[in-house]
Amino acid sequence: MGNQIIKDHKQSILFISRPNCSVCHGLLPQVKDLMEDYPAVKLGHVNADEVQEIAGSFTIFTVPVILVFVEGQEYVREARIVHMDLFNQKINKIYKNLIG
Numbered sequence: 001m002g003n004q005i006i007k008d009h010k011q012s013i014l015f016i017s018r019p020n021c022s023v024c025h026g027l028l029p030q031v032k033d034l035m036e037d038y039p040a041v042k043l044g045h046v047n048a049d050e051v052q053e054i055a056g057s058f059t060i061f062t063v064p065v066i067l068v069f070v071e072g073q074e075y076v077r078e079a080r081i082v083h084m085d086l087f088n089q090k091i092n093k094i095y096k097n098l099i100g
Contacts, residue, residue: 002046002054006069009042011095016046016054016065023080024064030084031066038095070098 002014015031017024028045035043046054048063058067060079068076068091076090 005044006072010071011041012069013043014067016048018048018063021063027064034088
């Protein structure tokens with residue numbers, strides 16, 4: 001699932017979570033809202049309980065994790081507590097410099 005999104009889209013973000021994670025449930029809507037400002041970036045959501053190999057594939061030890069990829073290369077990794085203002089600054093910089 002995650003690898004396909006990365007392969008199919010020049011710019012992508014993977015949001016990796018688990019169903020019993022309250023931080024995940026609070027963060028995902030914020031990330032979805034933020035991504036409306038970056039239409040060229042594909043947002044994918046992966047349930048780590050359903051896709052158990054995701055943890056090994058991306059070396060994930062906790063959730064939530066947000067991974068930002070440009071042309072298949074990981075540019076940003078945020079885990080557990082994500083400060084949305086700082087995350088937005090990082091995305092904006094990548095978006096302006098590499099995409100738009």
